[in-house]
Amino acid sequence: MARKHLKAGALTAPLPPVLVTVGEGERANIITIGWTGILSTIPPRTYISVRPERHSHGLLLEHGEFVIHLTTTDMARQVDYCGIYTGAKVDKFSACGFTRTESKEVGVPTIAECPLALECRVAEVISMGTHDVFVADILSVSCDERMLDSEGRLRYDSVGLLAYAHGEYFALGERVGKFGFSTDKKRSATPSGKRSAQSGSANKAQDKKRKSKSSPATDKGRAGEDTGGRERAHRPFYLDAPRGKGRKKK
Numbered sequence: 001m002a003r004k005h006l007k008a009g010a011l012t013a014p015l016p017p018v019l020v021t022v023g024e025g026e027r028a029n030i031i032t033i034g035w036t037g038i039l040s041t042i043p044p045r046t047y048i049s050v051r052p053e054r055h056s057h058g059l060l061l062e063h064g065e066f067v068i069h070l071t072t073t074d075m076a077r078q079v080d081y082c083g084i085y086t087g088a089k090v091d092k093f094s095a096c097g098f099t100r101t102e103s104k105e106v107g108v109p110t111i112a113e114c115p116l117a118l119e120c121r122v123a124e125v126i127s128m129g130t131h132d133v134f135v136a137d138i139l140s141v142s143c144d145e146r147m148l149d150s151e152g153r154l155r156y157d158s159v160g161l162l163a164y165a166h167g168e169y170f171a172l173g174e175r176v177g178k179f180g181f182s183t184d185k186k187r188s189a190t191p192s193g194k195r196s197a198q199s200g201s202a203n204k205a206q207d208k209k210r211k212s213k214s215s216p217a218t219d220k221g222r223a224g225e226d227t228g229g230r231e232r233a234h235r236p237f238y239l240d241a242p243r244g245k246g247r248k249k250k
Contacts, residue, residue, distance in 0.1 A: 013165035023059035032083030044138040049131035065106040069114035105139035
């Protein structure tokens with residue numbers, strides 16, 4: 001397949017167009033951010049990149065706290081609005097019909113209408129050219145109860161999350177897999193989805209031979225190492241966030 005080289009640019013997509021609240025009290029503001037993501041799971045750390053000329057930049061430096069909110073497709077107009085108008089002249093909470101609710105660990109308000117919110121405290125500010133990167137610790141996570149299934153697990157596909165790609169907003173599509181599904185015990189298939197060269201009967205013969213050389217106890221231990229251990233090591237923190245305990249205020 002032929003490829004064409006383009007001019008270097010920030011073209012990663014899709015991105016989460018998040019709403020970020022900054023400031024406290026009557027000065028609280030909302031800013032739309034595209035440059036955000038996870039830096040570390042233990043400890044849980046995130047970042048947002050903000051241009052120094054933005055009104056919210058000063059509020060971030062002054063208070064050192066913010067709340068990241070995931071957004072949905074039916075919020076697309078408000079998300080776009082909060083990224084265009086400045087909080088120095090407009091009360092975006094009122095203009096967008098958003099409800100302020102008290103956050104658990106920070107003084108910055110949470111937007112009640114957003115399905116999931118991450119309360120953050122700035123740990124470091126790094127100048128990166130056009131933007132300053134605010135590295136922050138995630139202190140607490142809250143979500144709309146409708147995002148949780150009967151077992152208390154987060155269902156991101158239940159709220160219609162919004163995505164952003166180079167100037168355009170998109171609705172996320174259908175789920176095509178889950179974390180770790182490429183390692184399912186189906187040795188007849190490769191990661192590309194094509195049949196492997198080795199036949200299914202040969203695979204079964206090898207499995208039978210391996211089982212005859214090991215005891216049930218050994219197999220159980222190995223299974224724990226191969227699956228349980230790996231799952232715990234790579235399990236994203238946000239799967240357990242609603243059930244976790246937040247830090248106490250200092």
